Amino acid sequence: MTDRRHTITPYVDWFTISLYLAIVVIGWLNIYSAVFNPAHPSILDFSQRYGKQFIWIMTGFIMAFFIMLSDASFFSVFAYPLYGITVFADLAVRFIGRDIAGSHSWFRIGEIGIQPAELGIFAINLGLAKYLSSDKKTSNAKQIRLVAIAMIVFPMLLIILQNETGVAVTYPAFIFVLYREGLSGNILLIGFVLIALFILALVGSKLILSLGLVGIALLAFVIFTKRKLKDVTRVGGILALCLAIVFGTNYAFNHLEPHQKKRIQVFLQQNVNNSKEGYNLHQAEIAIGSGNLFGKGYLQGTQAKLNYVPAHATDFIFVTPCEEWGFFGAAFIVILYFVLIVRLIFLAERQRSPFSRIYGYGVASIFFIHVAINVGMNLGLVPVIGIPLPFISYGGSSFWAFTLLLFIFLRLDADRLQILR
């Protein structure tokens, strides 16, 4: 593809950009309220987080601007190298990176911290998109599937090694991408079943669960199969796997880090009282609940400001709009994200190039899983996992990561008519 001088302006999706700006501004104003310090009342005060966020936002805009100016084919051409650099960085940071609170996931350059796990997600997306869209005459479906999964799982494991299990949990979002590209829908089903099994294994009695599974297996054998020997092995194999998961869950659970264990226990309402985590989560719930329909008003929220809610500028940033803008305000933000994600799917579908489409689905999926887990965790639907809310949580690394992710896709989308295949 040769680069032609053409204005892309009429082809850029301004709707998405306006959604982006809306969320960014809401996020910025929100941080101002959440960590408001009366000693530093200016929103541009750079010693405070709201001032710092402004810097991240502005530099993010500059990045976005340069991306839009660049040649779209750049991303396709450099997909693999970028992927490689990110994976290498994920590996290297384990050894060279600074140890912050137990996790080895940050590089520090002066005042600026860079987290390859977060920042590099766009590169993982690019690499995956490149692979799945490339000519694969020589390999069969199974091999493609395996390689694609490996491309996702390998960096995910590296991130787990960095002790950033939270970020690693967002990588399975790519399953939507794979599903769209032909991965069997059964995978999704199996995924749900697995999650259900995990939860049941932790909550309920393993004995009853095991008996239940055996019962279901027998039923399935009788009703659905031809009762041949190979069916026995098949059903038996699946049953064995399920049982292994049930017991394996307990084993894995006991080997989690203590704070991770606590979070899951709190989520499952076990031993809530004795833990700080239980108390903290309860505080968040109260803060959200106190918002009622219309909230207390901007800057009037008390719970987060009075430090009852922990991490109220990052993980629990959603609490503040709940408290200050009430149900309508909070629901509005959720709907805003939903519209953005659906818009991205729409844009992805109108791509001619599989590379762009796959990348686009990746963007939508990544946003989806971040919003779903972060909001879910704030609402007590999901155990506490330290994941930022895109563009709203405080943090330069995550803001850049999502901005890059989004604008690369917008750039690719702006070129959609240039591609013949």
Next chain:
Amino acid sequence: MNTIFASRKYIIGSIFLIVCITCIVRLFYMQVIDENLKLDASNETFRHITQYPPRGCIYDRKGRLLVTNEAAYDILVTPALVKDFDTNSFCNDLGINKNDFISGIKKAVQQNTAYHSSVFMKEVTPEIYAIFQEKLYKYHGFTSQVRTVRRYPMKVAPHILGYIGEVDKDLCARDPNYKEGDYIGISGIEESYENDLKGKKGVKIMMFDAMNKEVGDYQNGEFDTLPVTGDNLTCTIDAELQAYGEKLMQNKAGSIVAIDPETGEILALVSSPYYDPNMMVGSVRAKNYAKLLQDSIDLPLFNRALMAMYPPGSTFKTVEALIGQQEGVLNENTCYSCGGAFHVGNVSVACDAAHGTLQLEKAIALSCNTYFCNVFMSIMKNKKYNSTEEAFNAWRRYVNSFGIGVRPDIDLPSALRGSLPTENYYDKYHGKGHWKAATIISLAIGQGELGVTPLQLANQAAIIGNRGYYYLPHIIKSIGDAPTIKKYATKHLVPIEPQYFDIVADGMCDVVNDGTAAASKIPGIVMCGKTGTAQNPNGRNNSLFIAFAPKDHPRIAISVVVERGGWGAAWAAPIASLMIEKYLNDTIRRTDIEERMLQGNTIQYLAEEKTMPKKKHKNNSSQNKTGHKKRHKQEDQ
């Protein structure tokens, strides 16, 4: 590729939609429907109220209460929540003026921001608080917190008991158990047993409504943690004996240390001048502390029993007598002739009288300098050593074993190790190889660079009384219900065989019977003692006395120091004998002596001295002639 699975976009979209709807429904439930989560219309807030546990109490050995707790109240404020109210009535109730009020709020904002709770006023008395707290609900943003402060019902032993004060910022940063505003023991037992006394803080979460009224506890106290009371301590002190000692020492500077030789338990530890421990409690502490600190003549905060060093003077002769016998250069028959002074080379040490030819027991009874200078020389010139340095080091090791020059392993803070010069010290001062026994002869009579604390003197008396061993002196008998501490039950032996002690004990008995301390004899009790005078070049000398009683299997060992008391027999010996009489007999029959001691005032000499020009304190070698002569004439009467 595009179209085959295109319809999957609907499935993916639907999944996203379902999640979105779930969130919104949950939001609705939490924010509109669920009553529990809602802070009600009056906008409840919680407060984490730290539950401070009562600090452990301290009892004396007979179970009398020495230190207990009393309630005091801190007034807290969260400036952001303060709304208009009648500040006049507020200030009246608390006894402050409008300016104090304003500056108090300002300080809170500065220290902790307007959104956090800070201490507005500390340690308000229960009387004021009773009136104030009824109106507390009117004063939005203000709350209170109960604290316990110490009370000393018997008003004795301030130095031993110590006091508590607020934690300093550095410790807060280093130790997460302490928060700003917490109390910590600062001296005495409060400091050394801080960990046992302080207990553990608890947290109670209380709900307050918009009217600032306490609504109740939170979730039935599910998230609360209970405080744990500190352990009570039983002190070894006999409060009655201690009080008596303090009374005897009024208007005098100095100390009394009384130990039970059979256990090492400290029966009394008096440092005078002293103060009423209730002065260091709560809101009056800062003021009183400053006042006491500024008294640079009396130094009332200074624990003389542990931290003041004096040359032991003639009391040291007892140690020498033991070392000499153990080294084989001295026995009960050894004679030396005293013509009024001791001479070696061009050094002489005066004695207060010409005692004629003496043997050991008499020499102790009359405290003959000449005799003991000879003993010292014989120890130093012992043929089994090749040099003065070697002999000196051997001699030094003996002295160390008596606890002199050694930091005492005692459960009170800041006990000094005293001063016992080393070979290196003399090498530096005189030059290596340029000093011999004669150079350091002052050590023979307990002068020179020797420095002991009253605690070490009492322990020395205990060692002699026990005939060769001691238990570590300590101040706490037991913590809570736990059994006694093992290390205090260990016998420590000195490297001197028991038989050598007999004659020293006999000599000390003679001191009291018809020797230098005859005026302090107690009818019915056989007390053994030794007078001493600690030299003071700037004024009157310090009066010292060590003793134990009864002679065999003593139940009390004691040291008394009266600064500027002059002769050991003048003040220290009578006071020691009264203490012993009180402890063993419970009543005093020699009321005339008691009366004289109670009326005595030697502290005036301290004040006088401060106004006189200071004389440079000369060391060991050069002051033997005149200083000693004058002094010893006065001592032995």
